Amino acid sequence: MVYYIRFLKTPRTQIVKGFVSVSALISITTDLGDAFLAEDVELQVQLIDVSDPETESKLTSKSKSAAIVIDNTNKWEAGKRELKISTNSIKIDKKISKVVLAVGPKIGGSTTLDTDLSDAKRVPLVIAGWSAPFAVAQHSEAEKVIERRFVLQNDTRLRIWEETGNNIARHIWDAALAAIICLQDTNTSGKCSMPRLQSRFRAQSKEQLQVIELGSGCGIVGIALAQMLFRCSVTLTDLAEVNDIMERNLQIAQSAAAESETRFRVLDWEEELDADVTEKPIDLVLVSDCTYNADSLPALVQVLDRLVQASPAAVVLVSLKRRHESEAVFFDLMRQSALVVLEESVHSLPAPYSEQDRIEMYLFGRQAD
Ligand SMILES: C[S@@+](CC[C@H](N)C(=O)[O-])C[C@H]1O[C@@H](n2cnc3c(N)ncnc32)[C@H](O)[C@@H]1O
Structure with a gap:
């Protein structure tokens, strides 16, 4: 870590x-x-x-x-x-x-x-x-x-503000750093371990990629993607408590990711999904470090299920650092929702005494009938 x-x-x-x-x-x-x-x-x-x-x-x-x-x-x-x-x-x-x-x-x-x-x-x-x-x-x-x-790759800069307190939502988490590295590798052909995701990125040269991020915290992953991919549309979502820090980060993103569209909306997994969230087909759902609390997993998976039902071609990129055994429930719940792992990779981050920390990345999608 x-x-x-x-x-x-x-x-x-x-x-x-x-x-x-x-x-x-x-x-x-x-x-x-x-x-x-x-x-x-x-x-x-x-x-x-x-x-x-x-x-x-x-x-x-x-x-x-x-x-x-x-x-x-x-x-x-x-x-x-x-x-x-x-x-x-x-x-x-x-x-x-x-x-x-x-x-x-x-x-x-x-x-x-x-x-x-x-x-x-x-x-x-x-x-x-x-x-x-x-x-x-x-x-x-x-x-x-x-x-x-x-x-980032190509020498571009990503600037993200956090709050100084201990609040979970208003600072950056390790899985976000690994997710950004994975998205960059996928976007540049070289070391790509997720070819399906890469073909989505390639297709966006014809049509603007529609992305939604759940539990985006300070917005680091969605904003990084908006900077990496020209002309994509990213909707960052979380609880209302991230409003101020998100506004600050989105303001910087407006110039750093000028060709893309970025916006924030409140989306609480525990509440009924507003109809307009699913109005436009979604290509990619981002979820980074959101599986740490087993109690909220059913609500999270229900939202993912609703999003993919509304956009059957959508894929979900989940970045996770295992902190408890109980997180395994996430995979059971995804399976019950007919969301299967299409691709997976593991990314290492440094840890003390020259050790390595594992961050897992999974690309989920609907099982082909
Ligand atoms: C560990 S943080 C990860 C933040 C960010 N994705 C990252 O990787 O840096 C988990 C995020 O999930 C959000 N979250 C937790 N429960 C939620 C819920 N019921 N609805 C929406 N977001 C929720 C938190 O507010 C927090 O921003």
Whole structure:
């Protein structure tokens, strides 16, 4: 399992006699928040000038380095549950009004902290995080959110905001990272392990692929797909509680996935499906890390069944990390709904002590009569 930098206390500025320093309290935990990283890791802590957000979004790796105001290292030690990070105190140029604090694993001599998702082998054990912009000319505190920045194949960037609390829906889960790697491999012919899914992607050059994601959380998988496939239509769905974080991510997706359509709607598996959800034929249903709670599986499978009944040619891509034995019920319920596994693959993510974590991917579809 990978580990995520989390802000227990978001960055804040201290100003003493005109010298500015920034501090934050971080932790490094799993997606579930049930374990702290039990390995020493060298961390890179960067204060980055984002006074002009327009310029910031267009920075190349060379100009990015120029925007780094402070670049410090810090050490996370095995056995820790939290770490206070404080930057050096420096005089800040008056032209700098807003900064962000980025914390991530130090990887070789590189200054970039972006997480490489172009290939499973390149994913680091620790996923870096960026704070929201905050002022440096006065005492201030960053908003309680954290941004993840990923590099996808073809060097495109994926930016996703999470909330800092422990809420299940409002942060990213490991299976989402594996799902994105699988979708990329499927989209680029090379290492594809899902040829049926690939032919769906190929067919979309003629017609716009219609995609719906269930339990999309922050929207990372659906948004990544919208960026990868030009001109697809992705409806992200979840409970109403993700509204704010989703809106933030969809706003970024509007330029990053400008050719595709992305939207959010509330869809609670426990409630009757609105008729308009099934009005237009769906090609692909995405489900990432939604099988962890056995109690909600009957409702989830019922929604999948309804969607595929309305669009019999639809396929369902399920990405799952087994956390309990009880998740096996999902497969029994899918079988009862005549949804069979058409294709499957396993993706590895790094785990401590050079071990590997397994994420399973299944493509389900209706059994041919
Ligand atoms: C573990 S999170 C996975 C989020 C995201 N797919 C990812 O992989 O990062 C499970 C998601 O399922 C959603 N969920 C749980 N029960 C639900 C329900 N009854 N109806 C709709 N969504 C639900 C949660 O709100 C949460 O966003």
